[in-house]
Amino acid sequence: MKGVAITGMGIISSIGRDLEETSDSLKSGRSGIDKPNIFQTKHSNILVGEISFSNSELENNLDLEMNHTFSRATMLGAYAIKQLLVNTGLKDIPSETGIISGTSVGGIDMTERYFHDYPENTENRRFIRAQHPGFSTEMIAEYFGLKGFVSTISTACSSSANAIMMGARMIESGKLKRVIVGGSDCLTKFTLNGFHSLMILSENNCRPFDQDRDGLNLGEAAAYILLEADDCIGDRKVLGRVTGYGNANDAFHQTASSENGEGAYLAISKALKKAGIKSRDIDYINAHGTGTKNNDLSESFAFQRAFGDEIPPFSSTKAYTGHTLGAAGAVEAIFSLISLQEQKVFPNLNFKSGMKETGLFPVTKPTKMKISNILSNSFGFGGNCTSLIFQKDE
Amino acid sequence: MNRLYVNGISSISPQSEDILETGNLREYQSNIIPALKHDYKSMIQPMMLRRMSNAVKMGLFCSKKTLLDAQLDMPDAIMVGTGQGCLQDTEKFMEAMLTAEEGLLSPTSFIQSTHNTVGGQIALDLKCTAYNMTYTQNSVSFESALLDALLQARTESGTQNILVGGVDEVSPAFTGFQELDGQLKKEPVKNTDLLWSKTPGSIFSETASFFMLGSQETENSYAELVDVEIINTAEIQNIGERTERFLQTKNLTSSAIDIVILGNNGDSRYDPFYHELQEKLFAETLQLAYKHLVGENNSVSAYAFWIASKILKENKIPDFIKLNDLNCSKPRRILIYNQYLGKNHGLILLQKL
Structure with missing residues (x-):
């Protein structure tokens, strides 16, 4: 199974404004979780993974016009793709390049800001359409002159993992030669208060897979990768290949994961089958691992079902970035690609003791190892479970 | 390459499902027109029904009717297109959050606000663990779902019956914002006069249409x-x-x-x-x-x-x-x-x- 070539990546999150900073943070165990500084909320004590750019700094960086209609997630998305193009040396990307973006809430930060203002004030009404995830992708496409296939997936926290899967299918089927896939989500009051009302936000730094884990930290990020058909790669370096993907539904509860991790288990199994490899061929798992009681236990059971006694080294990188919702799958895809490049696994921060139920231990220190295949998990509300497999280009 | 047949259909809209046969065209004098009410209780548990927004109700009901029409119990994949997602629950949570100034909130409407709530609820109702995807790209949301179905039918041998649908709802404040944005007509227009009006904007509505796309032709196949x-x-x-x-x-x-x-x-x-x-x-x-x-x-x-x-x-x-x-x-x-x-x-x- 040769898989679909990945020839570019761009990322911005609380642990780095570019690939180099991101990679340095991962290697040195530097977390981006802190109290919010830019993001305005009453819950200013809740820890988040915030990107240290204000909206006006992003506007400047992107050279946006005064009357632009970019929400924060749109700006972060454009910023990450700008990085991608710089990193690949593809300055003028062909207009027939496709884009599939994943986001959970799109531009709802603008709606929460202007909800009571729209009826009174005509000036900000240009942001009315910006609420919708599809509009955000369209604005990004327009910014880079992409005019052909533009689509958006919104399946909560698995959105961008699904965008990568759909992108890989488009290349495999020959529908597209080149597609930018990934996702973007920013911190919003809407999501922060939503997760707060569900009582699954930790008051501390999150501790995925720890016996004493007490919830997740929210984060914001944008991450995109470039997928290309083999006949148009040219002299660009292949950073890795998407060889496996699978999506399944837990069909258990709108927000909670099943006890036996059924959806996760099925997604992992499908991804392995697609990649044409056995479970023992997986060298490392970048887990979904949000740090909630429910997710981490359910995901651990799915590991046990899929891998038996030989669970590969795994870690959740959510303690670095926080849970970046719709962007998480793409963020962790890039972390996985960095792992493949550097042959190094990044640790599950803040872990002390294994769960009583499973006794599983994640990787807790940056570890050099031989890595050919990485499994990356992303699960979302609505029972949506997605697993991706990234393979070293041989 | 596998072919894909339309083996079951269902639709909820401001018009009745027999409109092409009976010619019974309903007229509306409003720029936001609701879908016709259906006997949702006949297919959805009343307990569940009470919590469901129109999009979820319409999407689930249509899905089950499509399965009946295609004489199938379980699809091999579910793909939903919705341009605006679950507007009603999003609006509810947004208003509550702003009114309470980020105070104590019930999570119910937040839980149901995600775009994939319709797809998720169909999976939950059918106990369907298959592939489940939600596309939200303005007016090509349904087309995105169809494209995914075509790709899967061609590449995944186990995917034979794919449930694909499009659903969108309206909600008071958000649809009101679209009106402020000039997407709705300023003057009242009768739906039957809509195509000949010479002004900006249109009339908005709630609809759901679902289809069973199968790799085998059946006696019930439409196209x-x-x-x-x-x-x-x-x-x-x-x-x-x-x-x-x-x-x-x-x-x-x-x-x-x-x-x-x-x-x-x-x-x-x-x-x-x-x-x-x-x-x-x-x-x-x-x-x-x-x-x-x-x-x-x-x-x-x-x-x-x-x-x-x-x-x-x-x-x-x-x-x-x-x-x-x-x-x-x-x-x-x-x-x-x-x-x-x-x-x-x-x-x-x-x-x-």
């Missing part, structure tokens, strides 16, 4: 889905050429199309996209319209797909959906073209079995 195309940006003068280019990929020309279903919505700013095709490429082709029946929303092209499926099976075309005076006694191929606000152009090609 074959041939292909779908998504074009984000196009100029009016290029839309004919883009349409021809799509047909060429199927080794067809415009003369092979017997009926074109167009998304005219009475918005004087953007209907010229349709006029361009009406006057040139498809001047000699029977042209149909549907938004004067069911209004505009981001997944309403799924209703056009429903009409096309019905026509290809039952061959009943009432005069009130015709845009020109041509006739077509034996339609073989139907092309659907839709766009919204001049962007997100979708082309869908179906053919008779």
Whole structure:
């Protein structure tokens, strides 16, 4: 199974404004979780993974016009793709390049800001359409002159993992030669208060897979990768290949994961089958691992079902970035690609003791190892479970 | 390459499902028109029903009716297109959060606010652990879902019956914002007069249309889905050429199309996209319209797909959906073209079995 070539990546999150900073943070165990500084909320004590750019700094960086209609997630998305193009040396990307973006809430930060203002004030009404995830992708496409296939997936926290899967299918089927896939989500009051009302936000730094884990930290990020058909790669370096993907539904509860991790288990199994490899061929798992009681236990059971006694080294990188919702799958895809490049696994921060139920231990220190295949998990509300497999280009 | 047949259909809209047979066209005098009420209790537990927004209710009900129509218990994949997602719960949580100034909140509406709530609730109701995807790309949300279905049918041997649908709802404040944005007409317009109005904006509605797409033809099959195309940006003068280019990929020309279903919505700013095709490429082709029946929303092209499926099976075309005076006694191929606000152009090609 040769898989679909990945020839570019761009990322911005609380642990780095570019690939180099991101990679340095991962290697040195530097977390981006802190109290919010830019993001305005009453819950200013809740820890988040915030990107240290204000909206006006992003506007400047992107050279946006005064009357632009970019929400924060749109700006972060454009910023990450700008990085991608710089990193690949593809300055003028062909207009027939496709884009599939994943986001959970799109531009709802603008709606929460202007909800009571729209009826009174005509000036900000240009942001009315910006609420919708599809509009955000369209604005990004327009910014880079992409005019052909533009689509958006919104399946909560698995959105961008699904965008990568759909992108890989488009290349495999020959529908597209080149597609930018990934996702973007920013911190919003809407999501922060939503997760707060569900009582699954930790008051501390999150501790995925720890016996004493007490919830997740929210984060914001944008991450995109470039997928290309083999006949148009040219002299660009292949950073890795998407060889496996699978999506399944837990069909258990709108927000909670099943006890036996059924959806996760099925997604992992499908991804392995697609990649044409056995479970023992997986060298490392970048887990979904949000740090909630429910997710981490359910995901651990799915590991046990899929891998038996030989669970590969795994870690959740959510303690670095926080849970970046719709962007998480793409963020962790890039972390996985960095792992493949550097042959190094990044640790599950803040872990002390294994769960009583499973006794599983994640990787807790940056570890050099031989890595050919990485499994990356992303699960979302609505029972949506997605697993991706990234393979070293041989 | 596997073929994909439309083996079951269902639709909820401001019109009744027998509109093509009975010619019973309902008239509305409002710029936001609701879907007709259905006997939701007959298919959905009352306890569940109370919590469901219109999109979830309509989506789940239509899904179950589609399964019945196709005589299937369980799909191998579920793909939903919704341009605006679960507006009602999003609005509820947003208002509560702003009113309480980020104080104590109930999570119920937040939980149900995600775009994939419809897809998730269908999975939950059917206990369906299969592939489950939600696309939200303005007026090509349903087309994105169709494209995914086509790709899966061609590549995944285990995926034989795919449930695909489009659903969108309205909500008071958010739809009100669209009105402020000039997307709704300022003056009241009767739906039956919509296509001939010469002002900006359209009338908005709630609809859901679901389909069972199968790799095997059945006794109940309506039509074959041939292909779908998504074009984000196009100029009016290029839309004919883009349409021809799509047909060429199927080794067809415009003369092979017997009926074109167009998304005219009475918005004087953007209907010229349709006029361009009406006057040139498809001047000699029977042209149909549907938004004067069911209004505009981001997944309403799924209703056009429903009409096309019905026509290809039952061959009943009432005069009130015709845009020109041509006739077509034996339609073989139907092309659907839709766009919204001049962007997100979708082309869908179906053919008779």
